[in-house]
Amino acid sequence: MLALGDVRITSLNGGNFRLDGxxxxxxxxxxxxxxxxxxxxxxxxxxxxxCLLVETGGHRVLVETGNGDKFxxxxxxxxxxxxxxxxxxxxxxxxxxxxxxxxxxxxxLHFDHSGGTTRRNSGDRLEPVFKRAxxxxxxxxxxxxTHPHDRNRASYLQENIGPLGEAGLVELVDGEVDIAPGVRVxxxxxxxxxxxxxxxxxADGPKALFLGDVVPTAVHxxxxxxxxxxxxxxxxxxxxxxxxxxxVTEDWLVKDHAAGRLGVDKDGGFVVxxxxxx
Numbered sequence: 322m323l324a325l326g327d328v329r330i331t332s333l334n335g336g337n338f339r340l341d342g343x344x345x346x347x348x349x350x351x352x353x354x355x356x357x358x359x360x361x362x363x364x365x366x367x368x369x370x371x372c373l374l375v376e377t378g379g380h381r382v383l384v385e386t387g388n389g390d391k392f393x394x395x396x397x398x399x400x401x402x403x404x405x406x407x408x409x410x411x412x413x414x415x416x417x418x419x420x421x422x423x424x425x426x427x428x429x430l431h432f433d434h435s436g437g438t439t440r441r442n443s444g445d446r447l448e449p450v451f452k453r454a455x456x457x458x459x460x461x462x463x464x465x466x467t468h469p470h471d472r473n474r475a476s477y478l479q480e481n482i483g484p485l486g487e488a489g490l491v492e493l494v495d496g497e498v499d500i501a502p503g504v505r506v507x508x509x510x511x512x513x514x515x516x517x518x519x520x521x522x523x524a525d526g527p528k529a530l531f532l533g534d535v536v537p538t539a540v541h542x543x544x545x546x547x548x549x550x551x552x553x554x555x556x557x558x559x560x561x562x563x564x565x566x567x568x569v570t571e572d573w574l575v576k577d578h579a580a581g582r583l584g585v586d587k588d589g590g591f592v593v594x595x596x597x598x599x
Contacts, residue, residue: 323574326523328503331374332580333411335387335437339365339401344549345537357540365401368538370433372408373531373576374415375521378502381417382424383408383451384519384531386437391447391480408437409450424500425456428509428533429516430466431476439484447484456485457500459508460493462515473513473552509535509564511557512550518564520573529574535560536575542583542591565591 323330342364346354360366370387390407392400409419427434438456439447458466467486469477485491499505502523509518512534522528535557540546544561547554568575568583569591575583584594 323529323580325521325529326503326526327377328522329376330521330529331376331415333372333374333408333415334406335370335372335385335408335411336390336402336404336406337367337369338388338433339363339367342366346540347547347549347551347554349546354540354546358538361401363401367401370437371576372411372437373519373521374412374417375501375504377504380423380501380504381421382426382501382504383412383422383454384426385428385434385533386425386450388433389436389438389440389481391436391439391441407440407450409440419451420453422451422454424504425451425454426500426504426506426517426519427456427458428518428531429462429513430458430482431513431534432478432481434533435481436478439481447480449484449488449490451490452488454490455492456490457492457494457498457506459506459515459517460495462513462517463491463493465513465515476550509533509560511535511553511560512548513552527574528571529576529580530564530568531576532564535564539581539593542593544591561591 342360345366358366372387373384375382387408390405392402438450440450442448466477466482497507505520506517507520509516518533518535519531520528544558547557551557565583574580581593583591586592
């Protein structure tokens with residue numbers, strides 16, 4: 322747990338899965354990324370779907386919801402999922418239930434970030450998991466997710482999105498918006514056009530930035546290391562440059578699958594200078 326003034330942040334594991342190492346590292350050749358990241362015989366790297374529980378001002382905010390537990394056997398095999406863990410399990414381990422969450426914020430609506438928003442009930446019907454929470458996404462992200470094209474359709478699964486709209490639980494925002502005391506969303510396009518990151522911390526105190534898929538892992542701190550999954554890779558690089566510059570100047574803690582503070586090396590590149598556990 323990390324405390325930033327009155328803002329308390331707890332990291333939660335929404336379940337592990339595997340993605341193709343080549344796609345995760347884009348134009349970076351395997352001879353380079355394989356020195357830093359291991360992969361299985363199918364060239365897949367394992368990742369955890371890290372979510373954040375943010376408690377602030379009597380409000381509980383959940384940032385991201387992970388994969389969920391609705392995958393059919395074929396997709397579980399493709400993504401190397403050998404468990405049925407979902408974000409509800411992590412909340413129960415923290416002594417909470419989905420009904421204790423007031424607001425859900427997702428960086429974007431790809432299945433590994435929004436899959437935990439819905440589940441199948443005893444009648445095999447889809448229903449929202451967080452029935453009393455508003456679900457905050459950028460308007461552009463919602464438009465793209467509900468009208469996918471051939472390039473992004475495999476990542477925007479309607480089983481994770483449709484039930485939220487039908488239940489009236491979606492709150493669309495445009496640009497930088499305060500969601501709760503000490504919780505602010507920032508547009509960070511590149512991976513998707515409507516991607517957002519989440520800035521946490523009191524207005525006059527220390528800050529932490531949840532990056533989402535702007536920087537999916539620590540090795541992606543290097544500016545040219547961009548995923549093939551990004552719709553606009555060049556824009557991702559510029560988003561990273563602007564975020565990192567501000568993070569160094571204002572001494573933000575930044576988080577992807579790990580957390581740390583950034584610095585600048587002798588060649589002017591951004592590096593992780595300090596790791597922190599949340």
